[in-house]
Amino acid sequence: DTEVTQTPKHLVMGMTNKKSLKCEQHMGHRAMYWYKQKAKKPPELMFVYSYEKLSINESVPSRFSPECPNSSLLNLHLHALQPEDSALYLCASSQGVQVGTLHFGNGTRLTVT
Amino acid sequence: GNSVTQMEGPVTLSEEAFLTINCTYTATGYPSLFWYVQYPGEGLQLLLKATKADDKGSNKGFEATYRKETTSFHLEKGSVQVSDSAVYFCALTNQGGKLIFGQGTELSVKP
Numbered sequence: 001d002t003e004v005t006q007t008p009k010h011l012v013m014g015m016t017n018k019k020s021l022k023c024e025q026h027m028g029h030r031a032m033y034w035y036k037q038k039a040k041k042p043p044e045l046m047f048v049y050s051y052e053k054l055s056i057n058e059s060v061p062s063r064f065s066p067e068c069p070n071s072s073l074l075n076l077h078l079h080a081l082q083p084e085d086s087a088l089y090l091c092a093s094s095q096g097v098q099v100g101t102l103h104f105g106n107g108t109r110l111t112v113t
Numbered sequence: 114g115n116s117v118t119q120m121e122g123p124v125t126l127s128e129e130a131f132l133t134i135n136c137t138y139t140a141t142g143y144p145s146l147f148w149y150v151q152y153p154g155e156g157l158q159l160l161l162k163a164t165k166a167d168d169k170g171s172n173k174g175f176e177a178t179y180r181k182e183t184t185s186f187h188l189e190k191g192s193v194q195v196s197d198s199a200v201y202f203c204a205l206t207n208q209g210g211k212l213i214f215g216q217g218t219e220l221s222v223k224p
Contacts, residue, residue, distance in 0.1 A: 004156075040200065040217065040219065042202055042214035042215065042217055045211065045212070090156050090157070092156075092157075098206075098210035101159050101162060102157075102159070103159075104156035104157040105156050106154075106155050106156040107155075107156050
């Protein structure tokens with residue numbers, strides 16, 4: 001069982017919808033990450049939070065809005081997405097941004113119609 | 114810049130065959146090296162890692178040795194099982210802490 005929990009597992013949304021992806025870890029990690037993964041490709045880094053502050057935004061479009069309410073939780077708010085945004089969205093955590101290895105959740109499979 | 118190159122897949126093997134997945138890297142300084150595995154429908158799991166030259170990482174029968182002279186970190190397993198079917202990603206982190214992945218190698222093991 002993964003120690004990083006993501007919900008929902010699957011999400012289908014229209015281009016005008018607003019939805020949120022959620023991620024939770026209870027390992028005491030202080031760095032949390034969002035990745036986007038297309039089929040049979042490596043994950044692409046989107047955002048990094050360190051000590052609940054956004055430290056890296058990899059030039060992600062504003063229709064993706066991350067939020068870190070506390071050290072255990074990470075959200076990704078979605079609005080006005082495009083069909084090409086359909087992908088597996090992975091959350092990960094580590095002890096620190098440059099400390100420890102990444103622990104990944106099982107992801108949310110997002111389909112934009 | 115920093116990059117990772119893996120052998121292209123898919124790789125198809127019979128059960129109990131020997132596995133090698135090649136991985137070479139380009140990096141400044143002294144990166145840490147990783148192999149992650151992604152089973153169908155799941156996220157990535159750390160398979161093994163090595164943090165300095167000549168270190169050998171091992172887990173679940175898989176091994177990889179950090180070779181600085183050849184800038185390689187090839188993944189090997191002596192006898193694969195059907196349950197090893199997955200996508201394998203070689204990766205490195207540098208001083209910036211960002212995890213840089215190779216393109217992934219899909220392994221299919223047939224009974």
